[in-house]
Amino acid sequence: MPQSTTIRRRAFLRNAVASAVAVPLASGQQSSGPATQAGIGANESQLPKTSSPGELKGEMLYRPLGRTGETVSAIGLGGSHIAKPTLTEAETIRLIHAAIDRGITFMDNSWDYNEGRSERLMGKALSENHSRNKVFLMTKIDGRAKGVAAEQIDSSLKRLQTDHVDLLQFHEILRYDDPDRIFSEGCALEAVLEAKKAGKFKFIGFTGHKDPHVHLYMLEVAAKHSFRFDTVQMPLNVMDAHFRSFAHLVVPRLTAAGIGVLGMKPFGGGDGIILKSNTVKPVECLHYALNLPTSVVITGIDKQQVLDQAFEAAKAFRLMDEQQTASLLSKTEQAAKNGQYELFKTTAHFDTTARHPRLAGVRQPGRTEAGPRTPRLIF
Numbered sequence: 001m002p003q004s005t006t007i008r009r010r011a012f013l014r015n016a017v018a019s020a021v022a023v024p025l026a027s028g029q030q031s032s033g034p035a036t037q038a039g040i041g042a043n044e045s046q047l048p049k050t051s052s053p054g055e056l057k058g059e060m061l062y063r064p065l066g067r068t069g070e071t072v073s074a075i076g077l078g079g080s081h082i083a084k085p086t087l088t089e090a091e092t093i094r095l096i097h098a099a100i101d102r103g104i105t106f107m108d109n110s111w112d113y114n115e116g117r118s119e120r121l122m123g124k125a126l127s128e129n130h131s132r133n134k135v136f137l138m139t140k141i142d143g144r145a146k147g148v149a150a151e152q153i154d155s156s157l158k159r160l161q162t163d164h165v166d167l168l169q170f171h172e173i174l175r176y177d178d179p180d181r182i183f184s185e186g187c188a189l190e191a192v193l194e195a196k197k198a199g200k201f202k203f204i205g206f207t208g209h210k211d212p213h214v215h216l217y218m219l220e221v222a223a224k225h226s227f228r229f230d231t232v233q234m235p236l237n238v239m240d241a242h243f244r245s246f247a248h249l250v251v252p253r254l255t256a257a258g259i260g261v262l263g264m265k266p267f268g269g270g271d272g273i274i275l276k277s278n279t280v281k282p283v284e285c286l287h288y289a290l291n292l293p294t295s296v297v298i299t300g301i302d303k304q305q306v307l308d309q310a311f312e313a314a315k316a317f318r319l320m321d322e323q324q325t326a327s328l329l330s331k332t333e334q335a336a337k338n339g340q341y342e343l344f345k346t347t348a349h350f351d352t353t354a355r356h357p358r359l360a361g362v363r364q365p366g367r368t369e370a371g372p373r374t375p376r377l378i379f
């Protein structure tokens with residue numbers, strides 16, 4: 001790796017920890033919040049908030065997707081849960097059609113979800129009843145090398161039975177060297193830009209769930225290459241505000257730049273681990289995420305009850321004031337300490353590219369490449 005890249009990354013990491021609460025925004029403002037050992041304190045008055053609940057049509061709210069000019073459902077259907085092995089093909093397709101018929105337009109997916117089953121079944125569902133034309137379709141790729149990225153784009157389109165998706169995102173930006181790999185000469189960004197030019201998608205974003213500072217580094221590297229993302233996806237939930245907070249650190253940066261905010265893991269991922277804390281109800285989790293300036297909150301839907309719950313939350317949502325937000329977050333403050341209900345931040349359980357580095361087309365990352373699991377840095 002070039003020495004200048006290594007020096008730049010180390011400087012960013014030191015500055016990120018030394019001044020975690022002073023991240024420059026596009027508008028010249030600064031995000032702020034009390035620093036804690038775990039990350040950023042949960043000062044509710046400093047949490048970003050949406051200025052509008054969105055437009056309610058039928059059972060669903062709709063919001064603009066950053067500055068893209070697109071409008072999407074405020075709740076999106078997650079691609080991982082929809083094709084769990086416990087669901088039959090018929091059950092998956094039925095749930096996708098039911099979601100679309102009732103107003104969900106944002107479809108989430110990824111090249112690696114359920115070893116391709118998620119894309120294949122969603123593709124089959126969207127090929128029926130002219131469903132593809134009714135949705136905003138997103139998928140993600142893991143490839144960091146140019147050739148791997150190009151192959152994954154084409155295989156995703158084939159599985160999804162379409163000649164284009166609306167949004168393509170770099171998946172699992174978890175390590176501090178992921179941005180450098182993607183933006184290096186001959187790497188993934190080149191394949192993505194070539195595919196975009198060929199009309200295989202309209203917009204480009206990235207996702208990650210490990211540490212907000214990794215997201216900020218990705219944005220910094222992109223800026224150095226004069227590149228602007230259309231969307232960024234991250235976990236936004238009632239625990240996040242208390243521990244290594246994406247809402248405090250990343251969301252203000254995105255909204256100032258007009259980048260679409262995609263929230264995920266409103267229940268903590270997996271089988272809803274946050275709900276197992278017995279501190280909050282499902283609708284409260286969704287309402288908290290909707291109260292942030294999110295374009296869409298992506299949630300896993302694997303049964304009719306969960307689908308109904310999503311529409312109930314959308315219809316009942318009202319903007320929360322600071323007192324309401326503070327009251328909700330007070331319920332989770334103790335449970336959120338140390339990230340015990342946000343395992344995607346504190347363990348490798350959700351890190352597909354770490355468990356299977358071949359998916360990204362890179363060697364197994366070492367400890368320093370994976371980024372710090374606490375504010376302490378190792379160089």
